[in-house]
Amino acid sequence: MRAALRAAVLLLAAVGVARAADYAPGRPLESHDGARLDYALKCKGCHGLWGQGTPGHVPRLDGFVGLFTHLPEGRDYLMRVPGVARSVLDDGRLTAVLNWVLATYGRDKVATGFAPFTVEEVAAARLRPLEDRKGLRDRMLAELRRKGLLAPDDDGIGRSPEPRAAAGG
Amino acid sequence: MILDAFDRMMESAARQLAQRSSRRSILARLGTVLAGGAVLPLLPVDKSGRAKLAHANEFAKTAQTKDPTQCNYWRHCSSDGYLCECCGGTMNKCPPGSYASPTSWIGTCINPDDGQAYLIAYQDCCGKDSCGLCPCLGTEGEMPSYRPELNNDIVWCFGAPSMVYHCSSQVLIGKA
Numbered sequence: 001m002r003a004a005l006r007a008a009v010l011l012l013a014a015v016g017v018a019r020a021a022d023y024a025p026g027r028p029l030e031s032h033d034g035a036r037l038d039y040a041l042k043c044k045g046c047h048g049l050w051g052q053g054t055p056g057h058v059p060r061l062d063g064f065v066g067l068f069t070h071l072p073e074g075r076d077y078l079m080r081v082p083g084v085a086r087s088v089l090d091d092g093r094l095t096a097v098l099n100w101v102l103a104t105y106g107r108d109k110v111a112t113g114f115a116p117f118t119v120e121e122v123a124a125a126r127l128r129p130l131e132d133r134k135g136l137r138d139r140m141l142a143e144l145r146r147k148g149l150l151a152p153d154d155d156g157i158g159r160s161p162e163p164r165a166a167a168g169g
Numbered sequence: 170m171i172l173d174a175f176d177r178m179m180e181s182a183a184r185q186l187a188q189r190s191s192r193r194s195i196l197a198r199l200g201t202v203l204a205g206g207a208v209l210p211l212l213p214v215d216k217s218g219r220a221k222l223a224h225a226n227e228f229a230k231t232a233q234t235k236d237p238t239q240c241n242y243w244r245h246c247s248s249d250g251y252l253c254e255c256c257g258g259t260m261n262k263c264p265p266g267s268y269a270s271p272t273s274w275i276g277t278c279i280n281p282d283d284g285q286a287y288l289i290a291y292q293d294c295c296g297k298d299s300c301g302l303c304p305c306l307g308t309e310g311e312m313p314s315y316r317p318e319l320n321n322d323i324v325w326c327f328g329a330p331s332m333v334y335h336c337s338s339q340v341l342i343g344k345a
Contacts, residue, residue, distance in 0.1 A: 032288060046272050049290065049342060054328035057272070058272070162330060
């Protein structure tokens, strides 16, 4: 009962956050605290200022990260990917960031009934590094395509721009 | 001989201790220490942000808000490299002929005018030889290079069409 209550509170908090767009150029600067601040300082540099990722290097989160919640291995995967498991954040703050990310960038892609991450499971999962991250990810993406949740040519990462020496001008 | 003296000393110390204190008082004191020790970590101590902010405060003490071509300009508390402001660009725009990297190193600096901490994306401009002007070495919030994602010595040109580093820009992205 207490766990259920806590889950409900977490979910409510998450939904409250989801309404606020995270960042848009030219908009008034917004205040950051808690998980949003931790995410900004530790993750945003590579996952992009508005969750768009870095083509060819780091997957986008916006409208993509939530897809993993549809797969049985997805929950485990999200807690164990290197950027999460190796984070300098402690278990509590890391868990808050994970839930914030799903609430903010999950959009309508998060599976119905997916429970927020708990500190206990994150603490345990991050101790087990993923040994075949790419293999597992490829298998999960194939499964998402089979379910019709992901376009055939979308891997969430895309390609680096063509190498160029200089932009000219 | 020495051992005898040592024995006598220990004995007298033990007897004195026994005379001065009851077993219950020892238990009570021990209990206080144990309970106190257990509660201490629960006290609201901000182990993360405060120490960092203290450093940011240090930089802000001598920072200025007028001349962005100087290393002590407030936004440069974590600038590591050549200031784009000196290289034909601005704090928000890469110089002509270079590309803004899609990845950035994000830190916090305090603006001494309003005392507010701001989130700053240090975005490298890439694809052109090193600018070489206005080198600065801000280390605010930085981690050693074995934590590359939190280190600002490395070239943050991942995802740009070229890994050649030109200069660093400082884009305001929020308040902390």
